[in-house]
Amino acid sequence: MSWGNPAAATATPVAVKCEYPGCDNPAAVYVAIGEDKTKAASCCEHALFENPIVALVEGSTVAVSEAVTKKLVAQHEAAKAVLEAAKNSEMEARLMVGNYAFPLAGRKEGVNNLELSDGRVVKLGHKVNYKLSSDNEAVEKAEDEIDAIGNEGPFLRERIITWEAKFSKSEYNKLDTSNPTHAKVKAAIDKVLEISNGTPSLEVKEPKAKLNNQ
Ligand SMILES: [Zn+2]
Incomplete structure (x- = not known):
């Protein structure tokens, strides 16, 4: 748990070496080590421990192994589940604060303020959507x-x-x-067309179940 050299994480990307003790392989990724999440360069093999992969080594020519890809996919799925749960509880809490502390009948469009006894001010933005008919x-x-x-x-x-x-x-x-x-x-049209890459989407499709006894 004590491997890693914070200085190396910011070093030049050329020929970054794996920082695992005794390993001299070129690094492909950075992993976060321990409580303080120290960034350490790692080869594909040593990136498979429990330490999360946090970045790719820029300019690295090391091919990322399938095991590392699988770990990244698993990290993405775990992060997505945490995000979904957090999004749901944030929305529930927001709506409850709105419903209990700012009854709809007394709300105005825009910012509604509620001062708490400790001096903090809760600001509820009451939004109303307007749009022209799509017809x-x-x-x-x-x-x-x-x-x-x-x-x-x-x-x-x-x-x-x-x-x-x-x-x-x-x-x-x-x-x-x-x-x-x-x-x-x-x-x-090309004179006024602005083209840029969007954020990629990511989904994992499970393999089709194999038929029994065939
Ligand atoms: Zn290594």
Whole structure:
């Protein structure tokens, strides 16, 4: 439990060695050791103890073993279960504070304050959701109605209702760049298209149960 050298965790990523006593293998990951969670570089073999893996060694060329991948998957599943349980109890506690200390009838939209005897102030944000109907034709009809009022009608309408451009990836994928019109359309859209990687999702599918006696 006493292996690990905190200085090494911040050292240059080139040729990081496993810090397990007597091991000279290149490190693939960092594990957290002991109560104070000291970060120690570890090879794949020595990453399989109970110490959680906390980071990958940046720039490491060591292939991560399947056993390490399995451990990471298990860590993710455990973290997900803890997160779910914490999310549920946080929501329950929040709703109970809201229901008991801030009865709905007395709440105002926005921040509601309740001062406690020790001087702390509990702030409950009472949120009300507003959104326009997803029926665009109905919204456009309302816009026309407002414009027909005249005077400052259109002025008020364009401040209250604004439109936002949405992107359809499936329609974009249908563009055939061997068609000159499509190619020009794609070039024009690509000028305003911002592409970035989202956070990956992760799920583990259990193997199909094997049939007995076959
Ligand atoms: Zn090692």
